[in-house]
Amino acid sequence: MRQKPPFDEEAPPIFTTWNQLYCFVLVLHLIIICLFYWLTKTYS
């Protein structure tokens, strides 16, 4: 099996893999957009 370069081995400080952290960022962004949508609907 091909070895990853050393700089790429480190796991993120939270979650097990980087993909999980990326998903977390994108899901958080989606939640923020939903909150903005709620604000728009509630106060318009």
Add this chain to the structure above:
Amino acid sequence: MSNIDWIILVGTLAFIVFYGVWKTRNVKNVESYLLGDRDLKWWTIGLSIMATQASAITFLSTPGQAYEDGMRFAQFYFGLPIAMVIIAVFFLPLFYRLKVYTAYEYLESRFDLRTRTLTAVLFLVQRGLAAGITIYAPAIILSTILGWDLFTTVLIIGVVVIFYTVMGGTKAVSVTQKQQMIIILGGMIVAAIIILNKLPADVSFQDTLGVAGKMGKLQVVDFSFDLSNRYTIWSGILGGTFLFLSYFGTDQSQVQRYLSGKSLTESRLGLLFNGIFKVPMQFLVLFVGILVFMFYQFTPPPLHFNRGNVDNIEQSSYAPAYKQLETDYQLVYQEKQTAIKDLMLAIEQEDETAIQAAQTQVKTYFQQDSSLRAEAKTLIQKQNTFAKVKDTDYVFISFIVNYLPVGLVGLLLAVIFSAAMSSTASELNALATTTVIDLYRRSIVKDRNDQHYLKASKFFTILWGIIALSFAATADLFENLIQAVNIIGSLFYGAILGIFLIAFLFKSVQARAVFLGAIVGELIVLITFTLSVYGYIDLAYLWLNLIGCIIVILLSLLFQAIFGDSPPTPTKVLDR
């Protein structure tokens, strides 16, 4: 401005500068100077990326934009978190693997020296001009409002930035940006709290949101698909991702921020930090603008926010006509008060019919209000044809100066100066790095020792600083300069992104094809622009970004098919 404000303003800025210089006193070689020894932690990188993007004009203009146009500008940033993830996944590991100083170095390993040099020169032209504007744009507003001389304001911002950037290099830029971002965010939060406290005692936070919402100021998300509408969720996510990918992925002023990370992990976390906090930060800045809007519903606002324009017209023959407009404006304001109180009561009682009636009434007053402001602008322009009548950039700063308590005025001015300095510092640092690494050391003076290139880096930082200062100091000689610089940026940005996208996505395309594609593509962009200038075609200059990028990609693919170069060679070790 009071003595306390002066002490806070000067003290805050001096502390940041000397902290930056002290923290970087051991910078003794080129790697340390240009990449900060690659030892920065993710929070410093994240704050530094945010500070680079947020220039002073962001904090001056954005609240004014919310005041005039509501919160919808927040959608412009919706593509940013997506771009951060894409850069963390694809761009960053490549840059780290090759241990590059600049983004353009990667292009030599992927293509050849010609492509690297061409892209570096394109970057230097556009960023060199933008650095002048980053100083000039806030300086003209600050000098008008504070009554300072424009040249002195430009000089204060420029000289301080050049000083600490030259002394400590990229690490000084990053550590000062960390402090500056803390001041900026802290200052904006304090401003929001103070404005809320300045609203009348019988107006709650809920009332504020209710009235602002009924005035259409809280429409953050717009799902309509309309290409002529600049800010919708679709333009934000689709266009924004594309725009931020090019800005954060290929602009050295940003690339240098995350390349100075201690490890790939720290750099990735720094980018993701920006992806998480940038949108809420912009929301906060816009929301401060909404609060200022609400403040002026209960406190008489000026008819025109640019004090310089008002002073001029009051000393001219148009003074009586302007005075009459001011009187009419105040009358509308008084009448609007009752309608707003009715609206608040109707919202509280959840009476839909009453809400609609009051809303219609308030909107009518707003229309009268807007038409009086427009008449004032026409009058100002009659008195001085060259006067810049768009006054939204002055809304927040005039509020700061006139209504914030002693001490906070100094703090908020420190916020704006900090933002101007942080963006300019990144630009000067990136310009010097690209000049030394991609041109001077690579092609002009190749075999000198580390100390020589360290001195050269400091020299080019000063040189670019002087160029930026000269440009900023004489900027008022050119009409509509900001637009001119944006046009110059649009002429080159598309081609640069096109080259990088070819490098990342089309592995079969080789050096000769992409170089010719970039040259011909750039020429087509310049010809298209010339045709639009002379009226042969009707095209907004922002489209040149997209056109340049697509043409470079298509031409490179075409030339590759024609020339049929050999398959790509493995990544070369960079010859620096």
